[in-house]
């Protein structure tokens with residue numbers, strides 16, 4: 001005979017910035033992710049619940065939410081790891097405007113990538129041969145340390161400088177700027193260092209590393225920002241900014 005069904009007690013944010021939590025009981029399942037829980041509520045209880053996801057395998061970066069107070073990618077976050085007492089509180093990411101329920105407006109976040117010159121600027125033309133950067137070269141390894149960003153916004157939601165300084169470029173945009181600054185093929189190093197050197201750039205970071213602790217792909221925006229601090233200081237000393 002089967003025992004009573006195990007239930008999760010789930011509070012989900014509903015509405016905009018002045019919304020409230022709504023409670024649900026969701027059947028507990030093996031290998032259940034937080035995204036599975038949100039999807040169960042949306043499919044079985046309330047089809048109007050707004051949330052965002054696409055790949056479900058940790059690649060697209062669209063499913064990030066605040067889970068029991070901590071920003072996480074929900075498709076790769078197992079309930080067993082974050083809710084030992086079978087209680088979940090699921091809210092939208094912090095530091096970004098809420099559109100509705102669990103959906104935040106990411107446009108400001110990506111505008112900051114643009115402000116940090118987070119776009120590759122080629123120096124080669126179509127008539128040039130392909131650039132060859134060996135996978136085991138120091139130049140390529142320097143890029144590897146920062147390149148696998150999925151744009152999820154988890155680091156940005158974890159950053160308290162981003163919370164109190166809305167102009168701060170934030171860990172993801174600065175990490176992107178650092179990856180491009182180290183790219184041998186890129187032609188906008190000086191413009192990029194100028195873009196990140198201001199008051200809202202790398203020097204506003206307090207190096208308290210929460211962004212790196214939370215990054216689901218194990219990048220270290222803190223180390224990237226430290227690299228930008230060194231590079232901008234050196235460029236300023238040499239009169240290059």
Ligand code: SF4
Pocket residue numbers: 158159160161162170171204205206207208209210211212221222225
């Ligand atoms: S290390 Fe810098 S960017 Fe990262 S969370 Fe702290 S203040 Fe924000």
Ligand code: SF4
Pocket residue numbers: 148149150151152153154155156171172175214215216217218219221
């Ligand atoms: S640096 Fe990490 S946490 Fe930040 S947006 Fe990229 S993948 Fe997400």
Ligand code: FES
Pocket residue numbers: 053054055056057058059060061062063064073074075076
């Ligand atoms: S749904 Fe794509 S990273 Fe979670």
